[in-house]
Amino acid sequence: MCAHSRARRMSDHHAISATSALTHLECAVCGERHNANVPQTICRECGRPLLARYDLPGARRTFSPSGLEGRRWDMWRYAELMPVLDPTFVVSLGEGATPLRRTPRLGAAVGVPRLAVKEEGGNPTGSFKARGLSAAVSKALELGIRDIGVPTAGNAGAAAAAYAARAGIRAHVAMPRDTPQPIIDEVRTYGADLTLVDGLISDAGRLIAEGCVQHGWFDVSTLKEPYRVEGKKTMGFELWEQLGGDLADYLIYPTGGGTGLIGMWKAFEELEAMGLLGPERPRMVAVQSSGCAPIVRAFEAGAERAEPWADAATLAPGIRVPSPFADDLILRVLRDSEGLAVAVTDDEIRAAMGELARTEGIDACPEGAATLAGLRRLVAEGRIEGSASVVLFNTGTGLKHPELRARG
Numbered sequence: 001m002c003a004h005s006r007a008r009r010m011s012d013h014h015a016i017s018a019t020s021a022l023t024h025l026e027c028a029v030c031g032e033r034h035n036a037n038v039p040q041t042i043c044r045e046c047g048r049p050l051l052a053r054y055d056l057p058g059a060r061r062t063f064s065p066s067g068l069e070g071r072r073w074d075m076w077r078y079a080e081l082m083p084v085l086d087p088t089f090v091v092s093l094g095e096g097a098t099p100l101r102r103t104p105r106l107g108a109a110v111g112v113p114r115l116a117v118k119e120e121g122g123n124p125t126g127s128f129k130a131r132g133l134s135a136a137v138s139k140a141l142e143l144g145i146r147d148i149g150v151p152t153a154g155n156a157g158a159a160a161a162a163y164a165a166r167a168g169i170r171a172h173v174a175m176p177r178d179t180p181q182p183i184i185d186e187v188r189t190y191g192a193d194l195t196l197v198d199g200l201i202s203d204a205g206r207l208i209a210e211g212c213v214q215h216g217w218f219d220v221s222t223l224k225e226p227y228r229v230e231g232k233k234t235m236g237f238e239l240w241e242q243l244g245g246d247l248a249d250y251l252i253y254p255t256g257g258g259t260g261l262i263g264m265w266k267a268f269e270e271l272e273a274m275g276l277l278g279p280e281r282p283r284m285v286a287v288q289s290s291g292c293a294p295i296v297r298a299f300e301a302g303a304e305r306a307e308p309w310a311d312a313a314t315l316a317p318g319i320r321v322p323s324p325f326a327d328d329l330i331l332r333v334l335r336d337s338e339g340l341a342v343a344v345t346d347d348e349i350r351a352a353m354g355e356l357a358r359t360e361g362i363d364a365c366p367e368g369a370a371t372l373a374g375l376r377r378l379v380a381e382g383r384i385e386g387s388a389s390v391v392l393f394n395t396g397t398g399l400k401h402p403e404l405r406a407r408g
């Protein structure tokens with residue numbers, strides 16, 4: 001082995017010396033406690049999502065700005081608050097630790113000078129789904145699971161396929177037949193078992209649920225599996241590191257299943273409980289497409305649950321989620337943060353993709369571009385003030401969407 005690769009291996013090994021403080025799983029709705037040392041999906045009492053709980057005072061002994069210095073530069077740097085107990089089970093492709101890019105030119109154009117973009121397009125498999133699936137596949141491996149089932153609008157399937165390949169387990173993926181071809185090709189390239197369905201992610205979900213019953217696959221559906229949200233929450237830790245504890249006034253997030261919104265909110269709560277963050281919070285903003293906006297509709301109605309959206313249609317696949325399983329948790333985050341919810345049209349999304357590329361060199365996915373379209377609307381409606389500091393989430397790369405790119 002050459003000296004260089006030996007040094008790399010040693011630093012990989014050294015970097016995860018902090019250990020997970022995971023204690024148990026807790027139902028997000030009824031509070032019922034569940035064992036985290038066996039595979040779990042939803043709450044056995046009430047059927048709602050389970051969330052990972054940690055010994056936070058214990059974690060605090062090593063989790064601090066100085067304690068994080070010099071650690072590996074990916075999302076597993078937050079090992080104390082990640083669910084994998086034995087670091088040898090961590091399945092990593094270098095996810096997380098993404099740039100927070102100041103975007104003054106775009107900010108001036110929108111009338112919000114203090115604008116930044118959390119750029120998730122550089123993640124493995126080209127979207128922030130890598131974070132969630134790295135966490136879920138790692139924990140599945142630790143629990144001895146060999147087959148995972150993944151209903152997806154696209155990107156979660158690609159990420160699941162890649163992490164399953166890296167882990168040496170099987171991913172069974174179901175996604176809509178009209179998913180952009182590069183994403184379909186990605187899943188096949190990583191060797192996953194892929195089924196295309198005539199329908200939406202909800203139809204894929206039914207198919208995977210059957211496969212789980214018939215073949216014993218483990219269902220890693222959004223928020224029916226407890227650990228994808230732990231991967232996504234690391235975006236919250238990164239913002240805290242990148243912004244020095246003074247978080248933005250608004251976080252604008254393209255909301256499908258809601259994992260990122262719920263996860264970041266959880267990260268802020270954990271940081272506060274450890275005394276690393278004050279009580280101030282960003283206002284969380286959910287952006288959806290006017291062709292599929294169940295959360296926006298429910299939020300505007302003041303409802304605690306969202307009704308399924310009929311005939312969902314949008315060019316942004318990641319937010320084409322007509323009936324998010326954790327609707328109640330998403331709505332709770334929006335309410336608790338005094339947040340906002342806004343729907344934008346496909347035309348606005350297209351225009352925003354071009355604007356991000358031309359003004360800031362950001363090749364955004366349509367879901368990420370939707371956050372810019374949402375910000376424009378909220379500023380125009382006077383709901384976000386020009387003096388605010390705002391972070392947009394570009395959740396994936398535009399390269400997966402040849403159908404939406406400038407031609408010529």
Ligand SMILES: *Cc1c(COP(=O)(O)O)cnc(C)c1O
Nearest residue numbers: 155256257258259260318367395
């Ligand atoms: C899945 C996805 C979303 C939605 O994320 P959630 O956390 O499930 O709400 C947004 N953008 C892209 C690119 C996605 O793949």
